Amino acid sequence: MFELFANATPNARKISIMLEEIQKPFKVNYINLEKGDQFKDDFKKISPFSKIPVLKNTITNQTYFESGAILIYLADLSGKFYGHNKDLTNQWLMAQMAYVGPMLGQHHQFHYYNHGRSKFGEDRFFEIAKFIYKILDDHLSKNEFLAQEYSIADIATFPWIARHTIHDIGLANYIHLSRWYEVLKERPAVIKGYDLFLDKSYPPEI
Ligand SMILES: N[C@@H](CCC(=O)N[C@@H](CS)C(=O)NCC(=O)O)C(=O)O
Incomplete structure (x- = not known):
């Protein structure tokens, strides 16, 4: 199909x-x-x-x-997977699309794939990537999933956090984000x- x-x-x-x-x-x-x-x-x-x-x-x-x-x-x-609160799901989905993904994508480029080519780019996107981890971690300290229930917002965010080893930020230091990540990682469909x-x-x- x-x-x-x-x-x-x-x-x-x-x-x-x-x-x-x-x-x-x-x-x-x-x-x-x-x-x-x-x-x-x-x-x-x-x-x-x-x-x-x-x-x-x-x-x-x-x-x-x-x-x-x-x-x-x-x-x-x-x-x-839209959850009951569609507006909330849309906000976290759009945040992933417009910010989390593009910024972590730049972090991949400067920190991992092209390391040594631009100190400015490396520093800038390393800080932004850490900020993203912190915001997600804070949010997930109060919420089981990004938009109350497991939703397309989580599905959109997971594959980016799944690249945590190349981010060099230390996922384990973010205990709520880690908890969320481990839960999703165990889902058969994921x-x-x-x-x-x-x-x-x-x-x-x-
Ligand atoms: N906003 C787009 C971004 C898609 C995107 O950047 N795709 C990358 C791979 S993750 C790609 O096709 N890159 C090929 C290129 O830039 O030439 C989406 O979420 O679908």
């Missing part, structure tokens, strides 16, 4: 986890980012900014880009959706 254009990245893993959670069958169309598959004309037709993930409903032939929009589409379609891409993952151990 679905085709997921993806690779082993946090944004793509949000969708494979969600599809496993709502038990919708899908096949994966691997987009090789290093070879530049994302810039091919056919792919640009379904992803204007040449980004993964893209989801295709193979029954309607409709395609969807932007991981947050895809999660909302799947939550609406299935009636699952394991299956995340591990789907493990063999393609870079760095390989993450």
